[in-house]
Amino acid sequence: MQQQLNEKIRVEINGMRQGMFLQSENTSNPVLLFLHGGPGSPEIAFTQKHPTGLEKIFTVCWWEQRGSGISYQRNIPKEMMTIDQMISDTIAVVQYLRRRFGKDKIYIMGHSWGTVLGTLTAQRAPELFHAYIGIGQVARQEESERLAYTYMLNKFRTAGNQKMVRKFKKYPIDQGGEIGIKYLSVRSDGMQKLGIGTMHRSKSMLDCVKIVLGFKGYTWQEKLKFPMGNSFSLNCLWDFVLQSDLIKQVPRLEIPAYVLHGKFDYQVSYVIAKQFVQAIEAPLKGFYTFDRSAHSPCFEEPKKMCHILRKDVLNGKADLADKQKQE
Template sequence: MGVRDLGSKLNEKIFTEIGGMEQGMVLQSADTDNPVLLFLHGGPGSPEIAFSQDCPTGLDGLFTVCWWEQRGSGISYRRNIPKESMTLEQMIEDALAVTKYLCKRFGKEKVYLMGHSWGSLLGVLTVKRAPELFYAYMGIGQVARQEESERLAYTYMLERFCQAGDKRMVRKLRRYPIDKGGDMSLRYLSVRSEGMQKLGIGVMHRMTSMMDCVKVVLGYKGYTLGEKLRFVMGSSFSLGCLWDTVAKCDLFERAPRLEVPTYVFQGKYDYQVSYEIAKRYMEAMQAPVKGFYTFAESAHSPCYEEPEKMCEILQKDVLQGKAELADR
């Protein structure tokens, strides 16, 4: 049973200039006096507000939530975006600009930051750049060392499909020998996603096909038809521009410490971003307060798969600056 949709006092889709171009976001809140939360979506290029329509997170009951759609993604996609502007550095600058916009609009000194998947990589580096702007950081499906994560996932999938006698998936995977240093191309990602969904180790544990994700976007009432088309184009564009950066970035080296309370929510079945590596990163990194939380019924998206547990952690730990519910 999901979190009950309480309805939002604020539910507004806006466009504003961020980093020299118009970018879009949706603001939602049951009470605008609540703290502000900036949500950094995954992908790169995959805004997530559409998932909250059928799988409400409960975030807008605790925070004023900004579902920002990043440069080159969703409603922020434009055909004329220069590819050279699609860099990790520019994304960090954009995230800081959105943060400052939110502080000014809602009269806050700081905001909370939550990043999912690719957004968790962006989130850690954004907080590292300007910790004074954030009360705390929360990572969902925390990226830390994605090349290693992809090899672990590949080996696991190949073993499972061999055991199951699924010759078709074995044949498709073996075209891309990731375990032997093969190229993690965008074509491979398509095969990888298909395999993960079949095994329940991808986007959601109970989601069996990537078509389920497509249906979520197509069914979202907050997008116009044109915006749904932009979503598809932006997803391909952003992934093509940023995937190599995601794969090669090592947070063990780049962000061994954060200066704000840091929390990671990781699904037990997550192989899209390795549960094992995320846990190792949290054990190694330093922060004033830190907590790692295992979601036993989730794969890559515990915010949609187990929202009640997430909200309990947010209320009892994150908003209190504690980590008493964390794994021991």
């Protein structure tokens, strides 16, 4: 029986109440777990201004991970914010969704940091999933950061933007300097100005702030706590993201793997994401270039994304993938 769903709930996940939004135009559709980026940056708010259409195809779970968004609590022990804990939480959320919607398997979709969590979860428990979908696929983030730094510094030098050049030179990443949390705000500012960050057409990080503040699904208290969860999660998990090498850590997935990546993305390297797909072994794999997107094809080109999901992912094919990846 066709049933619509639009629900904001908190569920006990590994001993902690965690929040999620469930959306569906038909709850008999396949189930999709969306793993947000960051760490610490839930993305349901973006769907208000940039609808994805995912709820037309799937029953979608927009889970807000431990320490993030409406799952943030001031008393969360830092020692519980580990990759093993996050994978365990992900599997527990999957089990909840399987029970609730009566599914043997679901689809798992990760965005940015969510691709690290999604790839490692799919590697650990492939029997739970039909397929893995990565958007803005992380593979070797330290290498990605250094490539982006060099690109941005050259762009600002060429443009004669000495103010941005001075900001970047405070963090000599191109000379092996540390890629710490403090650098990320400068990096994000530069990426937004060049259209190579969150979205190709977004020129300021204030756009993201406005999206969260304008989201009707959050209370004002939840909106005010959002940056606290972002900062907390980022501080706990950033080093793991930076040190990850998924090309080495995940040589094979036992399920189909699809990677959707924006051509203008430097927040997570487009080139390295391609290398990840080329290197990984999987029953089926496909790399899909989004020509008008930077880091968020799911919000920048949602119609193309949904077409790929309907035609390829749900049918276990990769016919629409970039040609060179099918050779």
